[in-house]
Amino acid sequence: MYTAFMNNSWEIASGSASPASRLGRPRSERARLAILDAAADLLIEGGLGAATMEAIAARAGVSKVTIYKWWPTRGAVAVDAYFHRSEPTNTIEETGDLARDLTNQLAKMIDAFAGRPGVVMAELIGQAQTDPNLAETLRSRWLKPRRDEAAAVLQRSIDRGEIRPDVDIPALMDQLFAPIYYRLTMQHEPLDEKLARTLVRTLLDGVRL
Amino acid sequence: MYTAFMNNSWEIASGSASPASRLGRPRSERARLAILDAAADLLIEGGLGAATMEAIAARAGVSKVTIYKWWPTRGAVAVDAYFHRSEPTNTIEETGDLARDLTNQLAKMIDAFAGRPGVVMAELIGQAQTDPNLAETLRSRWLKPRRDEAAAVLQRSIDRGEIRPDVDIPALMDQLFAPIYYRLTMQHEPLDEKLARTLVRTLLDGVRL
Amino acid sequence: MYTAFMNNSWEIASGSASPASRLGRPRSERARLAILDAAADLLIEGGLGAATMEAIAARAGVSKVTIYKWWPTRGAVAVDAYFHRSEPTNTIEETGDLARDLTNQLAKMIDAFAGRPGVVMAELIGQAQTDPNLAETLRSRWLKPRRDEAAAVLQRSIDRGEIRPDVDIPALMDQLFAPIYYRLTMQHEPLDEKLARTLVRTLLDGVRL
Amino acid sequence: MYTAFMNNSWEIASGSASPASRLGRPRSERARLAILDAAADLLIEGGLGAATMEAIAARAGVSKVTIYKWWPTRGAVAVDAYFHRSEPTNTIEETGDLARDLTNQLAKMIDAFAGRPGVVMAELIGQAQTDPNLAETLRSRWLKPRRDEAAAVLQRSIDRGEIRPDVDIPALMDQLFAPIYYRLTMQHEPLDEKLARTLVRTLLDGVRL
DNA sequence: AAGTAATCGAGACGGTACGTCCGGTCTTCCT
DNA sequence: AGGAAGACCGGACGTACCGTCTCGATTACTT
Numbered sequence: 001m002y003t004a005f006m007n008n009s010w011e012i013a014s015g016s017a018s019p020a021s022r023l024g025r026p027r028s029e030r031a032r033l034a035i036l037d038a039a040a041d042l043l044i045e046g047g048l049g050a051a052t053m054e055a056i057a058a059r060a061g062v063s064k065v066t067i068y069k070w071w072p073t074r075g076a077v078a079v080d081a082y083f084h085r086s087e088p089t090n091t092i093e094e095t096g097d098l099a100r101d102l103t104n105q106l107a108k109m110i111d112a113f114a115g116r117p118g119v120v121m122a123e124l125i126g127q128a129q130t131d132p133n134l135a136e137t138l139r140s141r142w143l144k145p146r147r148d149e150a151a152a153v154l155q156r157s158i159d160r161g162e163i164r165p166d167v168d169i170p171a172l173m174d175q176l177f178a179p180i181y182y183r184l185t186m187q188h189e190p191l192d193e194k195l196a197r198t199l200v201r202t203l204l205d206g207v208r209l
Numbered sequence: 210m211y212t213a214f215m216n217n218s219w220e221i222a223s224g225s226a227s228p229a230s231r232l233g234r235p236r237s238e239r240a241r242l243a244i245l246d247a248a249a250d251l252l253i254e255g256g257l258g259a260a261t262m263e264a265i266a267a268r269a270g271v272s273k274v275t276i277y278k279w280w281p282t283r284g285a286v287a288v289d290a291y292f293h294r295s296e297p298t299n300t301i302e303e304t305g306d307l308a309r310d311l312t313n314q315l316a317k318m319i320d321a322f323a324g325r326p327g328v329v330m331a332e333l334i335g336q337a338q339t340d341p342n343l344a345e346t347l348r349s350r351w352l353k354p355r356r357d358e359a360a361a362v363l364q365r366s367i368d369r370g371e372i373r374p375d376v377d378i379p380a381l382m383d384q385l386f387a388p389i390y391y392r393l394t395m396q397h398e399p400l401d402e403k404l405a406r407t408l409v410r411t412l413l414d415g416v417r418l
Numbered sequence: 419m420y421t422a423f424m425n426n427s428w429e430i431a432s433g434s435a436s437p438a439s440r441l442g443r444p445r446s447e448r449a450r451l452a453i454l455d456a457a458a459d460l461l462i463e464g465g466l467g468a469a470t471m472e473a474i475a476a477r478a479g480v481s482k483v484t485i486y487k488w489w490p491t492r493g494a495v496a497v498d499a500y501f502h503r504s505e506p507t508n509t510i511e512e513t514g515d516l517a518r519d520l521t522n523q524l525a526k527m528i529d530a531f532a533g534r535p536g537v538v539m540a541e542l543i544g545q546a547q548t549d550p551n552l553a554e555t556l557r558s559r560w561l562k563p564r565r566d567e568a569a570a571v572l573q574r575s576i577d578r579g580e581i582r583p584d585v586d587i588p589a590l591m592d593q594l595f596a597p598i599y600y601r602l603t604m605q606h607e608p609l610d611e612k613l614a615r616t617l618v619r620t621l622l623d624g625v626r627l
Numbered sequence: 628m629y630t631a632f633m634n635n636s637w638e639i640a641s642g643s644a645s646p647a648s649r650l651g652r653p654r655s656e657r658a659r660l661a662i663l664d665a666a667a668d669l670l671i672e673g674g675l676g677a678a679t680m681e682a683i684a685a686r687a688g689v690s691k692v693t694i695y696k697w698w699p700t701r702g703a704v705a706v707d708a709y710f711h712r713s714e715p716t717n718t719i720e721e722t723g724d725l726a727r728d729l730t731n732q733l734a735k736m737i738d739a740f741a742g743r744p745g746v747v748m749a750e751l752i753g754q755a756q757t758d759p760n761l762a763e764t765l766r767s768r769w770l771k772p773r774r775d776e777a778a779a780v781l782q783r784s785i786d787r788g789e790i791r792p793d794v795d796i797p798a799l800m801d802q803l804f805a806p807i808y809y810r811l812t813m814q815h816e817p818l819d820e821k822l823a824r825t826l827v828r829t830l831l832d833g834v835r836l
Numbered sequence: 837a838a839g840t841a842a843t844c845g846a847g848a849c850g851g852t853a854c855g856t857c858c859g860g861t862c863t864t865c866c867t
Numbered sequence: 868a869g870g871a872a873g874a875c876c877g878g879a880c881g882t883a884c885c886g887t888c889t890c891g892a893t894t895a896c897t898t
Contacts, residue, residue, distance in 0.1 A: 028870070049339055052858060063871045068860070122338045129335030129394060130258055139397050147397075167416050170398050171388065171407045178391035179383035185338060185394075188348050188356075189379050198380045206415030207376050233847030234889040240849075263879060272850045277881070442842025443894045449844075467757055472884060481845050486886070544756030547749045547812060548676055557815050565815075585834050588816050589806065589825040596809035597801035603756060603812075606766050606774075607797050616798045624833030625794050651873030652863040658875075681853060690876045695855070 034060035035067055039081035044116050048123035051078055075127045075134035082124065083141065086117055092149065098157040099200050105150055106176060106196035113184050113191060122185050147173045175203055236279075243269035244276055248290035253325050257332040260287055284336045284343035291329060292350060295321065301358060307366040308409050314359055315385060315405035322393050322400060331394050356382045384412055445488075452478035453485055457499035462534050466541035469496055493545045493552030500542065501559065504535060510567060516575040517618050523568055524594060524614035531602050531609060540603050565591045593621055654697075661687035662694055666708035671743050675750040678705055702754045702761035709751060710768060713744060719776065725784040726827050732777055733803060733823035740811050740818060749812050774800045802830055 038060035042051040053074050057064045071077045092105050113121060128135035150173060157163045176199055183191040247269035251260040262283050266273045280286045301314050322330060337344035359382060366372045385408055392400040456478035460469040471492050475482045489495045510523050531539060546553035568591060575581045594617055601609040665687035669678040680701050684691045698704045719732050740748060755762035777800060784790045803826055810818040 031870075047339065053860085054858065057871095061871085063873080064860080065862090065872095066870060069869085074859090125394060126335035126338030129332045130256065135396060139395060143395060143397055162418060163416050164418055167411070168407045171404060172411065172416065174388035174391055174398070175384050175408060175411060178387035179380065181395075182383055182387035182390055185334060186348060186352060186390075187344060188352055189383070195380060198377050199384060202376070202381065202384060202412065202415070204415050204417045206411070206413050207372050207381065208413045209371060209373055231891070232845075233891090234849075236848065237889095261879060262881085266850095270850085272852095273881080274851090274883095275849060278848075441840080441896065443844075443896095444842085446844070446894095465757065470884060471886085479845085481847080482886080483846095483888090484844060487843080492885095541756045543812060544753035547753030548674065553814060557813060561813060561815055580836060581834050582836055585829070586825045589822060590829065590834065592806035592809055592816070593802050593826060593829060596805035597798065599813075600801055600805035600808055603752060604766060604770060604808075605762060606770055607801070613798060616795045617802065620794070620799065620802060620833070621829065622833050622835045624829070624831050625790050625799065626831045627789060627791055649865070650871075651865085652875075654874065655863095679853060680855085684876095688876090690878095691855080692857090692877095693875060696874080 028066075031060070031062050031066055032070070035062055035070075035077065036081045036084040038062075039077045040085045043078060043081055043120045047119060048074075048078055048127055051081075053077075073131055073133060075124070075131040076137070078120075078124060078127070079134060079137050079141070082117075082120060086112065094153060094156075098153065098162060099204060101153050102150060102176065102200045102203075103196045105146070105153075106180065106199060107193045109146065109177075109180055110191055110193055110196060113180070118184055118191075125181065125185060143177075147177065150176065172203065176200070237275075240269070240271050240275055241279070244271055244279075244286065245290045245293040247271075248286045249294045252287060252290060252329045256328060257283075257287055257336055260290075262286075281342060282340055284333070284340040285346070287329075287333060287336070288343060288346050288350070291326075291333060295326060303362060303365075307362065307371060308413060310362050311359065311385065311409045311412075312405045314355070314362075315389065315408060316402045318355065318386070318389055319400055319402055319405060322389070327393055327400070334390065334394060352386075356386065359385065381412065385409070446484075449478070449480050449484055450488070453480055453488075453495065454499045454502040456480075457495045458503045461496060461499055461538045465537060466492075466496060466545055469499075471495075491549055491551060493542070493549040494555065496538075496542060496545070497552060497555050497559070500535075500538060504530065512571060512574075516571065516580060517622060519571050520568060520594065520618045520621075521614045523564070523571075524598065524617060525611045527564065527595075527598055528609055528611055528614060531598070536602055536609075543599065543603060561595075565595065568594065590621065594618070655693075658687070658689050658693055659697070662689055662697075662704065663708045663711040665689075666704045667712045670705060670708060670747045674746060675701075675705055675754055678708075680704075699760060700758055702751070702758040703764070705747075705751060705754070706761060706764045706768070709744075709747060713739065721780060721783075725780065725789060726831060728780050729777065729803065729827045729830075730823045732773070732780075733807065733826060734820045736773065736804075736807055737818055737820055737823060740807070745811055745818070752808065752812060770804075774804065777803065799830065803827070 035056060039051050039056045042055055042059065051074060053064055053067055056062075056074075056077060057067055060067075067077060071080065092101070092108065094101050112118075124134065124138060128138055147170075151169050154163065154167075154169060154172065158165050158167070179195065179199060180191065183189050183195070244265060248260050248265045251264055251268065260283060262273055262276055265271075265283075265286060266276055269276075276286060280289065301310070301317065303310050321327075333343065333347060337347055356379075360378050363372065363376075363378060363381065367374050367376070388404065388408060389400065392398050392404070453474060457469050457474045460473055460477065469492060471482055471485055474480075474492075474495060475485055478485075485495060489498065510519070510526065512519050530536075542552065542556060546556050565588075569587050572581065572585075572587060572590065576583050576585070597613065597617060598609065601607050601613070662683060666678050666683045669682055669686065678701060680691055680694055683689075683701075683704060684694055687694075694704060698707065719728070719735065721728050739745075751761065751765060755765050774797075778796050781790065781794075781796060781799065785792050785794070806822065806826055807818065810816050810822070
């Protein structure tokens with residue numbers, strides 16, 4: 001688990017780090033940012049294939065060892081770089097209208113996957129198939145927050161008595177989110193915002209006459 | 210497009226081979242099978258990472274050039290090897306009970322993804338993110354046949370007047386199949402046959418009270 | 419020994435070939451010439467390195483097997499091709515003036531080694547270091563005729579009483595010819611016709627005061 | 628020019644190494660020697676053909692990249708390995724007797740070319756026909772020192788008034804040394820020490836009655 | 837005319853080595 | 868102790884030729 005690395009900023013920010021960490025030369029924040037920026041640039045320009053450890057090190061003006069010191073695999077640097085650039089946009093305002101709120105969240109995600117960032121996310125997911133650390137990071141830092149948020153919206157709707165109380169919430173989440181990732185990775189159908197409305201409507205009302 | 214390579218058996222079987230193809234030493238069927246078997250074995254044993262061109266060549270007792278002659282990338286060999294082992298099982302009997310038929314098909318797919326073959330498929334999907342040929346082959350040889358079959362089942366149900374005639378069939382297909390691939394690749398929830406029933410039920414009836 | 423192959427033209431010309439050779443399809447003279455021409459062209463254009471069996475076959479419009487049928491190594495084809503283009507020029511007129519006759523022969527050889535043919539000969543000699551067949555062919559078809567001719571000139575001079583009768587003729591031949599090959603292959607000094615005069619003069623008169 | 632590589636030991640020995648060269652991990656002397664030893668062994672055992680980059684790397688327990696880092700071609704490694712084993716023996720004592728001194732030097736060279744080392748040298752010369760770097764190295768590190776030494780001996784003899792002062796010294800050098808290389812590479816006559824005496828005698832006194 | 841035999845083109849094949857790339861690890865000195 | 872520089876081993880890559888091997892087609896001579 002290298003999620004610890006993600007918390008570095010936090011550890012550094014907090015003044016009361018463990019006494020052991022106060023020995024020797026402190027970690028260079030300059031190097032950390034240079035690495036993340038270099039990796040992010042490479043990801044955007046040439047995808048995951050271009051973001052080799054060597055290329056990142058060269059571009060960041062940093063030695064390879066420094067990268068390995070803080071991130072175990074190239075996938076780890078890549079996710080961090082991805083979030084370094086695009087994390088902020090993940091909260092959503094809730095109106096109380098279930099269909100509208102869910103549609104909004106899906107549309108926001110579809111929008112975030114347009115263009116290069118979508119390609120990069122697809123490649124990260126691809127890489128995660130052979131990199132368990134990367135998979136775990138994607139789950140905990142990307143998927144879970146979004147699922148939790150939607151699940152909360154749904155739960156509140158259940159509480160309001162709009163939804164059958166016996167539903168399988170994780171399965172519902174999948175029926176909402178999975179098609180987006182599926183189209184992102186398989187490219188068999190276009191990934192546009194119309195999809196958001198269709199998914200929510202079918203989920204709520206079904207297709208049976 | 211290397212899908213042409215997949216059709217070799219078909220092309221050869223059909224009597225109308227191009228006259229040019231009768232010149233020179235014919236392709237060695239022995240080598241073709243040895244390659245596919247070696248690749249399939251390696252995939253099962255060690256995943257896509259183990260199915261190196263060199264390893265396949267060594268195990269098949271074949272030269273690397275012979276592989277490159279017929280498949281452009283290791284992904285290409287891998288899909289062919291995957292299908293070489295597992296293609297037959299894809300048709301489904303139709304009973305006329307929509308829910309039952311769809312559930313059966315999903316359950317069959319979930320079953321096919323249990324164990325090593327599921328891991329391999331996940332890795333193939335992962336690899337497809339950086340290998341457009343592989344992506345295209347997966348779409349045309351794996352996804353499409355299954356989607357087409359389910360779509361036909363759904364269409365007949367529409368014709369029988371059981372389903373709203375204005376539904377977005379591709380989106381429905383995604384709401385059925387995508388969660389399976391999503392759980393296969395992201396591993397955030399278990400992929401078991403209970404999921405099949407839940408997906409179909411929600412799709413047909415919705416969750417609204 | 420593939421010197422037999424060199425005699426092919428002779429064998430073909432002579433009507434009374436061995437009875438065994440009269441069975442089956444006769445050797446294609448067209449292919450033989452196409453091969454030699456292709457090889458010679460490649461030698462001139464890109465040296466021995468360019469005259470691969472595959473390149474020769476492709477350029478001659480001939481299958482590789484046909485070449486291997488008649489020549490065992492690429493060196494063999496190369497010498498034959500070299501002679502195919504440049505053999506005629508090797509006889510010399512004798513005037514009876516020893517110094518003049520020897521100088522003429524050396525000068526002629528130096529001239530033959532100017533430009534690309536010299537480079538090709540150097541490469542053939544180079545290749546002969548690891549190809550015994552090629553070495554033997556060079557000795558018997560190139561070196562020996564020239565040495566024999568010069569040796570005969572020298573012998574007649576001995577008979578005329580101009581030269582010490584106890585000389586080591588092979589060593590004399592080497593002291594005349596070797597410097598030319600040495601400069602051709604080592605390139606440490608220019609290979610020009612002035613060298614011919616110097617070599618002959620020193621050989622005849624020595625350098626002692 | 629990779630002769631620079633040959634001088635590494637010298638450059639390192641000299642105290643004035645460039646400041647840049649003190650950065651990073653220093654070159655591994657262990658690897659350098661392992662490579663040269665492995666190459667020399669392979670040369671002796673199987674000639675230049677056996678001294679592939681892969682074989683050298685495997686035998687030296689070194690990666691191919693490390694070899695390519697310091698030597699551009701296999702010829703380059705081969706010469707270095709050759710000299711690594713046999714360089715020391717090249718100086719000669721001078722007695723003041725011209726014939727004797729020259730004969731001694733030639734005999735020493737003939738002796739050095741007996742057995743496997745002679746074969747290897749012949750192959751190096753052969754390879755040099757298509758490898759300009761190798762050719763240059765042979766000239767500067769092998770031929771030139773020996774020619775310079777003999778030329779100095781000759782010059783002193785001229786100074787003593789024993790030899791015609793107008794002689795073409797390079798041509799004389801060739802008439803002495805070339806026959807040895809010629810017999811080494813063409814194998815048309817035996818290369819024994821008797822040749823040394825014959826060459827010197829003819830050079831000094833000529834053959835004219 | 838049918839049969840026999842060798843040749844030829846095309847091109848697939850196993851094999852060896854090539855020169856390169858990247859991953860991870862290491863060693864050195866500098867800060 | 869952290870970091871930049873960079874050398875190092877290992878493994879795989881994709882390519883070039885080699886020499887061998889099928890094929891089917893052609894071209895003679897022999898019955």
